[in-house]
Amino acid sequence: MQFDVITLFPEMVLQAASHGVTGKALETNLASINVWNPRDYVIDKHKTVDDRPYGGGPGMVMKYQPLHDALTDAKKKHLARESSKVIYLSPQGKVITQQVLSEALNLSQIILVAGRYEGIDERFIMLDCDEEWSLGDYVISGGELAALIVIDAMLRLIPGVLGDSESALYDSHSDGLLDYPHYTRPETIAALTVPTVLTSGHHADIDRWRHKQALGRTWQKRPDLLKNKQLNAEQKNLLNEFILESNPIKV
Numbered sequence: 001m002q003f004d005v006i007t008l009f010p011e012m013v014l015q016a017a018s019h020g021v022t023g024k025a026l027e028t029n030l031a032s033i034n035v036w037n038p039r040d041y042v043i044d045k046h047k048t049v050d051d052r053p054y055g056g057g058p059g060m061v062m063k064y065q066p067l068h069d070a071l072t073d074a075k076k077k078h079l080a081r082e083s084s085k086v087i088y089l090s091p092q093g094k095v096i097t098q099q100v101l102s103e104a105l106n107l108s109q110i111i112l113v114a115g116r117y118e119g120i121d122e123r124f125i126m127l128d129c130d131e132e133w134s135l136g137d138y139v140i141s142g143g144e145l146a147a148l149i150v151i152d153a154m155l156r157l158i159p160g161v162l163g164d165s166e167s168a169l170y171d172s173h174s175d176g177l178l179d180y181p182h183y184t185r186p187e188t189i190a191a192l193t194v195p196t197v198l199t200s201g202h203h204a205d206i207d208r209w210r211h212k213q214a215l216g217r218t219w220q221k222r223p224d225l226l227k228n229k230q231l232n233a234e235q236k237n238l239l240n241e242f243i244l245e246s247n248p249i250k251v
């Protein structure tokens with residue numbers, strides 16, 4: 001998987017991506033990140049990447065030409081054009097979910113465009129971008145953090161990137177449920193003791209308990225997720241058990 005980020009702050013992207021899981025994926029060549037700075041493509045005599053908005057109003061707008069030329073070079077770096085997409089990170093885009101990211105895994109190149117200031121010239125979005133993706137209904141100062149989030153979340157899904165290949169399977173949202181609770185030593189903290197099943201050594205019981213917790217937590221914390229999920233008979237039983245255990249009928 002090749003990521004290309006068009007950004008006015010390339011160091012910010014490379015620095016942040018060099019740590020932890022993303023850093024390891026880059027070191028082991030399971031993925032690569034190239035950065036393209038529109039500032040390197042400025043040709044106008046004032047050497048500016050941004051300009052005042054037509055119609056007036058606050059802030060500056062990133063100009064079309066430097067973005068377009070940076071994008072042209074990013075595309076040249078990858079030959080399999082049919083499996084490449086240009087994504088503008090924008091608060092106006094479709095909200096990024098685990099499903100959006102999983103679907104994009106079949107691409108071999110993702111070009112992420114990070115805006116700054118008031119945003120970018122609308123014609124770049126219309127002519128050069130395939131999709132707009134958003135972190136959610138709030139505004140941050142630049143698309144770099146959004147690009148990093150996309151890269152991190154996608155890399156976790158690539159086989160071989162996580163130390164334990166099964167880890168991502170149980171992450172929240174990977175199968176429409178939240179993750180089960182995790183505990184580590186010591187066994188007791190402030191009178192809260194680790195559930196006994198986890199120290200029993202019975203793997204089947206542990207799996208069953210974890211599955212029940214994942215269903216129960218989703219029911220408690222994000223009931224909206226369960227509306228879109230078809231539970232099988234065993235899952236319905238487990239969820240009913242969880243509900244009964246958390247709401248014991250008082251006699």
Ligand SMILES: C[S@@+](CC[C@H](N)C(=O)[O-])C[C@H]1O[C@@H](n2cnc3c(N)ncnc32)[C@H](O)[C@@H]1O
Pocket residue numbers: 088089090091092113114115116117118119120133134135136137138139140141142143144146
């Ligand atoms: C200050 S914002 C511009 C917001 C723009 N004026 C608007 O309201 O739609 C600057 C850049 O940050 C990025 N950005 C801001 N909020 C974002 C979000 N929720 N998701 C993804 N990118 C975002 C975009 O790349 C945007 O071009």
